[in-house]
Amino acid sequence: MMSQAVASKTKIKTEKTAILFYTIGFVVIGLLALACLLPFILVISGSLSNNAIISAEGYSLWPKGFTTYAYQTIFENAKTIINAYTITVLVTVVGTVIGVVTIAMTGFVLSRPDFQYRYGYSFFLYFTTLFSGGLIPWYIINTQVLHLKNSIWALILPSVMNAFFIFLFKNFMRAIPHDLVESARIDGASDFRIFSQIMMPLAKPAIATIALFTALHYWNDWFTASLLITEEDKHPLQFLLFRILSSASVVVDTSVIREEALPSETMKLAMAVITTGPVLLFYPFAQKYFVTGLTIGGVKG
Amino acid sequence: MAQLETITHQVTLQKKTQKKKGIIHSLVHQRTYWIMLIPSFIFFILFAYLPMIGVYIAFTRYDYGAGIFGSKFIGFQNFEYLFGVGTEGGFWSSPIWMLTRNTLLYNLAILLLGTALQVVVAITLKELPSKKFRKSVQTAMFLPYFISFAVVGVIAYNLLSTHGFINTFLTSIGVDTVNFYQEPQYWPYIIVLFAIWKGLGYGTVVYFAALSGFDESVYEAAYIDGATLMQRIMHITLPLLRPTIIILTLFSLGGILKGQFDLFYNLVRDNSLLLPTTNIIDLFVYRAVAISPNIGLGSAAGFYQSLFGLVLVVLVNWVVKKIEPDNALF
Structure with a gap:
């Protein structure tokens, strides 16, 4: 509340350095936040990619040859x-x-x-x-x-x-x-x-x-x-x-063995998504309790 | 006002503790309290104090069949090996020096760079005039804290493998690809980056909480006196935040021999090519129990780590007591 009041006052005054600070602040912090999210986006898009294309061309931000094959294989068995x-x-x-x-x-x-x-x-x-x-x-x-x-x-x-x-x-x-x-x-x-x-x-x-x-x-x-x-x-x-x-051998155990085109790479990513899913869905609502915990606990144990 | 309350609270506490009636009286009249302590008592005896007795293993040539006290007592032999006693290079080329140096350097780099980034982000977030931006940024930055290290391992692999995102990117700009999993020299940077990435949101929240507790009237007064944004940060926020930074850093220094095992092991796995630059005490101990068993040697390294850690905490607490007695642990 109070910090907002102060912030809005500074806005009215618009010092030159402040404008520079805000610009750099928004950009740098925005990029940092993006760096925290990017690996997750890569994992999710990778898990929805075609394994053969991935092996040949590598990963990218968007799914390559969109397929849910990795998930299907995991859930088949x-x-x-x-x-x-x-x-x-x-x-x-x-x-x-x-x-x-x-x-x-x-x-x-x-x-x-x-x-x-x-x-x-x-x-x-x-x-x-x-x-x-x-x-x-x-x-x-x-x-x-x-x-x-x-x-x-x-x-x-x-x-x-x-x-x-x-x-x-x-x-x-x-x-x-x-x-x-x-x-x-x-x-x-x-x-x-x-x-x-x-x-x-x-x-x-x-x-x-x-x-x-x-x-x-x-x-x-x-x-x-x-x-x-x-x-x-x-x-x-x-x-x-x-x-x-x-180990790739585990992948063979856990899925139906298919001699050709075993989706091991994308399956690893799909498994990561499946194991983390509930946490990803839940954490935006839970994070305030973690913040409370950090503040009550304070420095002292 | 709050201080006055705590003082009166303490006075009443003292008065109450003065009338001591002995343990028998307490066991009878406060039996509910004692009963409620039973679960935690059993837990800490079994999972914390029994293993403490188990440090005896460090002085034995451990034999699974014979058990802890049936194994052959060999005195300090395990420690002598670890500390390079009697070897040509002596201590400076001993396993324990290599492990200690790696552990300290990694943790120092993570602590200093991590703290600097967390403080800068927290201060900037406080000054930026959009609450919505702050909330969403904090949520995004907190995400890595919530995921398991097994997933961190997957993410690292996804970024760094031969056809991972980074190599795909390098190829696209016409640079030669790097086989990270065979090049140990990159790993100190990779591990430090991942550690900072995982801890950024948590640390930012801690420092942001400290910042939010500052008296706003100081800022208003400074504003009226014509202080610029940078002046307010440099002359109000940073000095007010300094004790928190110092205390938190000191306590982290107390734990500097421990930790980050989850991160190291999930990034490096059993890849012995990377071990020269990534071996830390925790990794050594884990390998001694799970990969190439050498129970006695591993226990000795663990005991050294615990003991050295205890000395560090006591030392740190002594320093904290000098600067900020209220924050001392004991």
Whole structure:
């Protein structure tokens, strides 16, 4: 509001340098924004191109020899992709629900001024951000001690929460006056009821933010599967995409084998579009929650 | 006003914490709190603290059959190999120095260039008089943040492969094509560019949020006094933004030994031709577990990274405490 007022005033004055600044600003920022979008346009147009023409002439901004052949081939033998989609959706939903509930409970307790052990527990959480055993001990514990290898829980549990989200939630809860809790207590509400029926509805923006961050993480996770899942029927979408890009043999497995003109190049691009589709459709509406998350979280964890 | 509130809040907090009644009393009377902490307690024990004990692996010749404590203890042998102890070249030609140098240089380049671009974009966006333009630009720039690194790998391949967009373009202007996937010298630039591209929207949002919090009356006063647009940017916006830039940069410096693994691995894959210019600590550790197993050596490198990282964070926090005590982590 205010910045607009200032901006409109500067417009009236029209300094020469300001006009130059605006011109350069619009052009440069516009080009940067375009640079962020261009790769996506290339992927989409490539996925709709004819593989033979691509191999001969290379990619371009517009589809060459427009065809939906790559998509058709993927969906002709849709079992692999539907299976990967199911795994990803399942992992995302279950992981996000468990994550949000447990993060919220911990964040709520840590924000209570009457809980005297909150500093100690915060340190217990905080220390994990300062020091970690590293990837290999983590891997060994997951596989040799917890026996998560090739379990669907391997995709969910190891990243179900982290200290940063707990502190983000705690900071948000702290802004809600504790008097509210005190008065509910006087009215005879139990601590759990206070949490679930008073605090949670008030914390909706924080819940939405954490849910979206967590869901995005699960949706985009290829890494956990690359280490902990070797059985192909448990591979999530992003790891399927990863495998398709790294070897042509996988492409042969996942599609009907056609000796001539296997659309491997355009199929890779079509797979990328298919795995990212929901995120692309959803993110313009979700981005404001990410912005809130960044601002509540602030610099401090 | 807000400060006064936090002060009174802190005073009441102190009063409340003064009447300590002991852990037994708390376990009984605040049992709901304790019950609510159980899930996170179990999680952090299993997935964060148990692996910390697992750093013992770095001191063993790891044997899958024997498990962590059944494997042969070999003292510092893994570390000696990593640090080039007893070799002809010594430390300066050791694996760990090469990995550390690569990691530091990459992260520094990404941090400095990325931050500079994010700040410039945020300031420019704030000054540009079209809100609609700002919104759509922010949405466009935020897009790369939301996609998975597997997709980034596809995008890179689509741009850089022998018949990718860049080579198609080079051919069309009559320049020889470049086989990027066989030419390691291009990759530092490619990786840094992709990292900046992926982080631009996120960083811009952070700095833009900081800018939006500035007191507008300062700008109005400056305007009335006849300050030009450039003067307002140079003498109001930048000085006000400086603490945020410094703090965020310092904290990123604390994590400078970590990260970007997703990006590196998805761009480079198992292409050993590119490894000379792209090997970083995280990549080395990942290869030691997933590609050419050497569990002990990989754990040692990971332990070194964690320990060095911890020292850096403590150091950075000490510096932050000197300049801006409110922003210190601990």
